[in-house]
Each structure stands twice: as C-alpha cells, then as structure tokens.
Amino acid sequence: MTSKTKKFITLIIILIILVAVFIFWQNPLNHKTNNGNTEEISTANLDNAQKIEISKGDKTTILQKENDKWLVSSENNAEANLDYINKLIDALKEVKQGTIISQNKDKLATFELAEGQYTKVKLSDSSNNILLELLVGKMGPAYTQSYVKKLNSDNVLLINQNLLLSITPNSWIKPPETNTNSTK
Numbered sequence: 001m002t003s004k005t006k007k008f009i010t011l012i013i014i015l016i017i018l019v020a021v022f023i024f025w026q027n028p029l030n031h032k033t034n035n036g037n038t039e040e041i042s043t044a045n046l047d048n049a050q051k052i053e054i055s056k057g058d059k060t061t062i063l064q065k066e067n068d069k070w071l072v073s074s075e076n077n078a079e080a081n082l083d084y085i086n087k088l089i090d091a092l093k094e095v096k097q098g099t100i101i102s103q104n105k106d107k108l109a110t111f112e113l114a115e116g117q118y119t120k121v122k123l124s125d126s127s128n129n130i131l132l133e134l135l136v137g138k139m140g141p142a143y144t145q146s147y148v149k150k151l152n153s154d155n156v157l158l159i160n161q162n163l164l165l166s167i168t169p170n171s172w173i174k175p176p177e178t179n180t181n182s183t184k
Contacts, residue, residue: 037100039155041148044131046093049123052085054167056119061172072172079174084166091166092123092132098148098157111147111156112138118149119167136163 001009052063062074063085070080101111108114118135125131137147139162146163149156 038097039100039153039157040097041095041134041150041157042132046089046123046131048125049089049131050126051124052088053122054119057116063172075173080172081174084172088166091161091163095159095161098159100155101147101158102156103154105154108156113147113149113156121167136167139164
C-alpha cells in the first residue's frame with residue numbers, strides 16, 4: 001500500500017469512529033439526566049380507585065365505578081370501556097418514580113406542563129381520598145416515555161410510560177352493541 005492509501009484508510013476509520021461517537025452521544029436513551037435523581041410518584045393502591053377524572057382545558061371526563069361497573073358519568077352514565085380503564089390503571093400502577101428533568105418553572109411550557117397545556121389525571125377512592133393526581137405533558141425523548149409533574153411539586157419528571165396513549169382513547173364509552181347503559 002502506498003502512503004496516500006494508508007492516510008486515506010486512517011482518515012476513513014477516524015471518520016467512522018467520530019460518526020459512531022456522535023450518534024451514541026445524541027441518542028436520548030443513553031442520556032443520564034440530572035445525575036439520576038428520582039422522585040417517588042405514588043405509593044397508593046390504585047386498585048382501590050372508584051373515580052377517575054381526566055381534564056384538559058375546560059373538558060373533563062369523569063369515570064365512576066358503581067356496583068363493580070365503570071360508568072362515564074360525564075356522558076349520561078354510559079357504560080365505560082373496561083379495557084381502556086384497565087389499561088390506564090395498569091399504566092399508572094407501573095409508574096412508581098420518575099427521573100427529575102427540571103425544577104425550573106419557566107421551562108414548564110417546554111414539556112407541555114404549563115397551564116392549559118397539560119392533561120390532569122386524578123384517581124380517588126370510595127371516600128373521595130385522592131390516590132394519585134398527576135399532570136401529564138408531552139411524550140418524552142423516546143416513544144415509551146412521558147413528562148409528568150405532581151400537582152404540588154416544581155419537579156418535571158420523565159417516566160418510562162407513554163401515558164398519553166392511556167389517557168386519550170377515541171371514546172371512553174363501551175361500543176354501542178355491548179353498552180347496556182347508553183341513552184343514545
């Protein structure tokens with residue numbers, strides 16, 4: 001091999017290494033944010049939930065459990081789609097803690113957690129004790145993540161659960177052919 005060929009091959013190898021380092025560096029799944037500081041989200045038993053309120057802006061959906069049956073009380077007590085309820089509760093049960101991403105109130109809009117941007121999820125038991133109250137912002141850097149904030153906390157948390165999928169189904173109402181409570 002000639003000297004020019006060796007230099008060319010060396011340059012190509014260096015370029016490949018630099019590109020690999022850049023790709024690894026830019027991958028959001030590899031980022032360690034805020035030194036891994038975490039915050040506990042909830043310790044309550046969400047299986048005791050009797051009421052779920054999901055609010056975005058001025059629209060609120062209220063899901064109420066009556067006699068072991070979930071109803072959409074904000075929709076004339078139509079029977080709720082149990083699959084969606086179970087998926088939501090299961091997703092929330094998996095969220096034990098989140099990684100603290102920010103504590104800066106000025107950056108809440110960046111995570112879609114500013115007033116009017118977030119979706120508020122509130123679960124209560126039969127005595128109206130709040131089991132969980134969480135503000136859900138935008139999807140995280142990976143499809144399987146979300147930004148959330150506890151109601152009385154300044155911490156923006158990144159969780160390994162895409163809650164947006166669980167809190168925004170097309171309709172909470174059970175399909176008409178199987179819905180025995182619908183007034184429509």
